[in-house]
Each structure stands twice: as structure tokens, then as C-alpha cells.
Amino acid sequence: MDSNSLKRELVCVLFPGIVKNDEKAIQCLGGLKGISQVYSQPTKKRLGLSYQPDNPYVKKTFADCKRGSGVLLKVKIKKTKVDGKETRQVISSSVVGSVRTVYKFEAMCDFQYLPVSSEGTSQTKCLLEKILPSGVDSFNFMLEPAPLFIVPSNFTRFDKPISYNYTDKRFPGREKDITHDDIHHRIRTERGTPLTRYTFNLVDELATKPHVYYIKQMESKKSMYPPLEQEYDIVKKMFEERPIWSLNLVKYHTKIRLSSLKIIMPCLAIYMKDGPWRMLWVRFGYDPRKDPGARIYQTLDFRLRHTAGVHSMVMTRDKVVHYKKAVRVRQLKHELDEPQPADDVSEGAVCFRPGMAPSQRQIFYQYCDVHLPEVEEILALDPPQGYLCHEKRGWLPPNTDQICRDHIFRYVKQTLLATHNADLKIEQGSLGSSDENSNSDDDGMSNRAIDLDDTSSLNQ
Numbered sequence: 001m002d003s004n005s006l007k008r009e010l011v012c013v014l015f016p017g018i019v020k021n022d023e024k025a026i027q028c029l030g031g032l033k034g035i036s037q038v039y040s041q042p043t044k045k046r047l048g049l050s051y052q053p054d055n056p057y058v059k060k061t062f063a064d065c066k067r068g069s070g071v072l073l074k075v076k077i078k079k080t081k082v083d084g085k086e087t088r089q090v091i092s093s094s095v096v097g098s099v100r101t102v103y104k105f106e107a108m109c110d111f112q113y114l115p116v117s118s119e120g121t122s123q124t125k126c127l128l129e130k131i132l133p134s135g136v137d138s139f140n141f142m143l144e145p146a147p148l149f150i151v152p153s154n155f156t157r158f159d160k161p162i163s164y165n166y167t168d169k170r171f172p173g174r175e176k177d178i179t180h181d182d183i184h185h186r187i188r189t190e191r192g193t194p195l196t197r198y199t200f201n202l203v204d205e206l207a208t209k210p211h212v213y214y215i216k217q218m219e220s221k222k223s224m225y226p227p228l229e230q231e232y233d234i235v236k237k238m239f240e241e242r243p244i245w246s247l248n249l250v251k252y253h254t255k256i257r258l259s260s261l262k263i264i265m266p267c268l269a270i271y272m273k274d275g276p277w278r279m280l281w282v283r284f285g286y287d288p289r290k291d292p293g294a295r296i297y298q299t300l301d302f303r304l305r306h307t308a309g310v311h312s313m314v315m316t317r318d319k320v321v322h323y324k325k326a327v328r329v330r331q332l333k334h335e336l337d338e339p340q341p342a343d344d345v346s347e348g349a350v351c352f353r354p355g356m357a358p359s360q361r362q363i364f365y366q367y368c369d370v371h372l373p374e375v376e377e378i379l380a381l382d383p384p385q386g387y388l389c390h391e392k393r394g395w396l397p398p399n400t401d402q403i404c405r406d407h408i409f410r411y412v413k414q415t416l417l418a419t420h421n422a423d424l425k426i427e428q429g430s431l432g433s434s435d436e437n438s439n440s441d442d443d444g445m446s447n448r449a450i451d452l453d454d455t456s457s458l459n460q
Contacts, residue, residue: 005094005095005096005097006095006097006098007098008096008097008098009097009098009099009100009101010072010096010097010098010099011039011099011101011102011103012070012072012099012101012102012103013029013047013103014102014103014104014105015029015049015105016049016061016105016109017051027053028046028049028050028051028053028361029047029049030047030050030053033419034048035047038314042065042101043065045064046063046064046065047062047063047103047104048060048062048063048064049061049062049063050063051112052112052114054128055113055114055128056132057113057114057115057151058105058112058113058114059110059111059113060111060112061105061107061108061109062105062106062107062159063103063105063106063107064103064104064106064107065101065102065103066100066101066102066103066104067100067101067102067139068099068100068101069098069099069100069379070098070099070102071095071097071098071099071275072095072096072097072098072099073093073094073095073096074093074094074096075090075092075093075103076090076091076092076093077089077090077091078091104275106160107159107160108156108158108159108160108161110156111128111155113151114126114128115127115128115131115147115149115356117147119242127147127149128405130146130147131146131147131149133407134411140218150263152245157262157321177186187295190400194446196413197270198270198271198272198273199273199274199275199279200272200273200274200275200276200278200364201275201391202289202388202391204281205287206270206284206286206287207270207284208284208285209284210266210267210268210284211266214266214267215267217262217263218232218267219265221263228260228263228264229307231254231256231260231264232264232267232268234254234256235250235256235261235264235265235268236278238250238253238254239268239269239283240381242297243283243286243294243297244277244280244281244282244283244286244288244294244297244366245269245280245281245283246279246280246281246350246364247261247281248264248345248349248350248364249345249350249351249366249369250265250281251344251345252344252345252346252347252350254339255344265281265388267283268281268283269281269282269283269284270284272284275391275392275394276288276298276299276389276390276392276393276394276395277294277297277298277394278299279299279364280297280366282301282414285373288389288394290389291394292383292387293380294365294394294395295367295379295383295395295396296367296368296379297366297367297368298366298367298395298396299364299365299366300362300364300365300366300367300401300404300405301362301401302352302358302365302405302408302409303362303405304358304361304362304365304409304412305409314357314358314359314360314361314416346359347364349363350363350365351365351369351370351371352365352369352370352371352372352408352411353371353372354371354372354411354415355411356411356415356416357412357415357416357419358412367379367396367404370404370408371443372407372408374404374407375404375405375407375408378400378403378404383395383397
């Protein structure tokens with residue numbers, strides 16, 4: 001056995017199918033470029049497989065990276081037929097390399113979709129070309145009638161199958177005769193918790209104190225987790241210094257775990273469901289609708305644009321979700337010895353300054369956390385005398401959000417193109433001056449700063 005061959009490390013991909021064409025199999029895995037991206041970042045990306053790479057309606061199935069030990073052998077076999085019987089004889093064998101990393105497709109493969117129609121005949125035809133533009137179609141393509149083909153993004157919410165027993169034993173003690181009035185109360189438990197949410201308007205008053213439910217929950221959790229009181233004091237001091245915070249920003253500054261913040265935040269602030277301060281927490285007793293200085297704390301929804309190819313340089317939400325799932329799988333099975341990344345919020349997810357690239361394709365900033373001279377100059381202007389808080393834009397003048405997005409994207413594009421200059425010569429040569437002022441309503445998919453699988457009641 002050649003020892004030098006064993007030093008050559010290989011990566012094994014257990015393809016869930018019979019491979020007859022290597023090139024088509026590689027295309028199903030995302031091509032060489034996609035495989036290389038997954039291999040270069042094994043802790044952040046999962047290997048996806050699509051049996052129809054050209055069909056965007058197909059949901060991919062993903063493989064997890066696992067440790068393994070094996071050897072790849074190259075064996076030559078001679079086949080001969082004697083009296084109609086086939087015999088095989090090994091001519092030679094050699095070691096190609098050792099395998100220490102294996103990608104296994106153990107996740108569930110969801111339903112696959114292909115838009116077809118019989119059109120009144122027995123033969124079915126693919127409608128993919130009629131639904132998706134080919135890139136050379138004129139604007140009339142959008143005006144012509146198209147076949148109705150609307151499918152859900154996925155049917156299953158889980159990566160692996162679960163056992164479910166369809167029996168009434170799940171509800172012990174339930175009486176057989178249930179009246180019509182209390183049937184829902186007997187079958188279903190109460191949903192959610194009395195979270196202090198506020199639908200923004202200019203009439204109703206804001207809550208001045210927390211709900212009794214969260215006060216009791218806070219006291220009960222202190223006995224089981226004594227550090228919760230110290231963490232409460234830290235967050236309380238932050239709200240005394242600044243009346244409005246986002247959940248991500250509090251987590252970034254304090255490093256407090258999310259389970260504690262779910263208890264602390266409703267005891268100190270009210271959650272703004274929408275409006276100029278949407279998705280933010282406002283301290284009890286403070287009304288931003290009456291203070292023009294609260295304009296610096298308003299929410300700025302920034303979404304990365306497709307211009308100059310910078311959209312492909314930032315991670316999407318689905319990749320972040322699959323990365324989180326892959327980390328949880330590895331933590332449960334303990335098959336990787338490398339340290340797992342901490343679930344902390346990065347600086348690029350809560351603030352922005354020149355030379356910084358966003359960590360996601362969509363980020364909800366607060367205006368005061370955008371440290372750009374152009375934005376700071378806009379915020380420094382006080383509203384005119386007699387100006388009232390607007391239901392949509394708050395204390396800021398019209399089109400302020402669009403102007404700030406243009407300034408941020410200009411800095412982001414300069415930063416990303418400077419760091420990826422070698423790979424973006426073509427895109428950089430095709431840039432136009434109008435790209436900087438493109439409308440942000442056509443931006444890409446959103447992506448949150450942290451994983452909130454179990455925090456739907458907080459909504460960051």
C-alpha cells in the first residue's frame with residue numbers, strides 16, 4: 001500500500017441515487033462552484049441537492065457534513081463469459097486517497113414540483129417556459145395570459161420524519177360528551193402569552209407599566225436562575241440611558257442569552273408592532289410620538305440590492321437557517337470536535353459605518369446606529385415648528401428612508417467591490433450611474449440578524 005496515497009484527503013458525497021452521468025450529478029449538487037462554496041465553509045453551509053436544477057419550484061434536500069474514516073480504492077476487473085456465465089477477475093487495485101469527511105443526505109426529501117398541463121389532451125406538456133421569462137422576452141410577456149401555477153414553498157416543516165399517533169390518548173381525561181360552547185377550550189390550550197404589543201396610531205395611549213403576567217414570571221424565574229436579577233438591572237440601566245432599543249442591539253451589547261431577554265424585555269418596555277418604530281422596544285412611560293428627538297431611534301429597513309453583483313456576496317436567510325440546523329445536528333450527535341460558533345449578534349447586524357459590509361441581505365437599523373455623515377446631517381435638522389408626528393414616517397421628512405438607503409448602499413457597494421475586485425471585473429465594468437439610485441422596493445429576500453425559531457412572540 002502506498003503511504004503517499006493515504007495522505008491525500010478526499011471528501012465523500014453519498015449521492016441518493018444511481019449516477020449514470022457525472023456531469024448531471026454535479027449539476028444537481030449545485031455545480032462545481034456550489035460544491036466548492038460548501039466545502040470551503042462546512043460549518044456555515046449545507047450541501048443542497050435538486051433533481052431538477054433548472055426548475056425553481058423544486059425544494060432542495062440538504063446533506064450534513066460528518067466525520068468519517070475510509071479509503072477510496074481503484075479496482076480494475078476483467079469480465080469474461082464462459083458458456084453464458086459471466087466471471088469477474090480482479091486485475092489490479094490501488095489506493096486513491098483517504099476519506100475523513102462525508103456528506104450524508106439524511107434529511108427528508110420534500111415533494112417535487114413540475115408545472116405541467118394536459119391542455120385538454122392526453123399528453124402533458126411542461127409549462128416552465130410559459131411561466132418564467134427567458135431573458136429575451138419583451139414587456140408584452142407580462143401582459144399575456146399565463147397558466148395559473150401556484151404551489152406552496154414546502155409541505156413539511158421538519159428535516160426528518162417524526163412519529164405521530166392519530167389517537168385520542170393524547171388528551172387524557174377528556175370527556176366524550178363535549179358541549180358546543182367549550183369544545184375549543186377543551187381541545188386547545190391558550191396560545192401565546194399576553195405580550196404587550198402596540199399597533200401604532202396617533203390616538204391611543206401607550207402602556208405605562210408591564211403586564212402582571214411578566215412580573216410574576218420574572219419572580220418565579222429568579223428562584224431558578226439567580227443571575228436573571230443582575231441581567232435585569234443591566235438591561236434596565238440601558239433603557240434609562242436610551243428609551244428605545246431593538247432586541248438584537250440589546251443582545252449585541254449585553255451578550256445576554258435570548259431566553260433571559262424574553263422575560264426581561266416585556267417587564268421594561270412595550271413592543272411596537274408597526275409604525276415608524278416598528279420591531280423596537282419602547283420604555284414604559286416614554287411616548288416617542290410626543291418627542292421630536294425620538295426621530296433618531298426610528299426604524300430603517302435596509303435591503304441589499306442586486307446592483308453590481310453585490311447581492312450574491314451576502315448570505316441569504318435560507319442559508320442561515322440551514323446553517324443553524326446543521327449546527328444543532330452536530331451539537332446533538334457530538335460528532336465534530338471543533339468548537340461550535342456562539343449564537344451572538346454581529347456588529348454588522350445592528351449598526352453601519354464606512355468600510356463595513358452588512359451581515360445579511362436585510363437589516364433593520366435604527367437611524368442613530370447608521371454612522372454616516374450624510375445620515376447624521378439629515379437627523380440633525382429639527383422638524384419645523386408645529387410639525388406633528390406622522391403615522392408612517394414619524395418625525396422625519398418625506399423620502400428620508402429612501403435617501404438614507406441610497407447613502408448606505410453606495411458605501412456597501414464600494415466596500416464589497418473593493419474586497420471582491422478580482423472576481424467582479426465584468427460586473428464592475430458594466431456599472432452605470434443610475435444603479436446607485438435604484439428603487440429599494442425591488443430588493444432581495446430578507447434575512448434576520450439572529451435565529452428566532454422559538455421567539456415568535458418577540459419578533460426580534
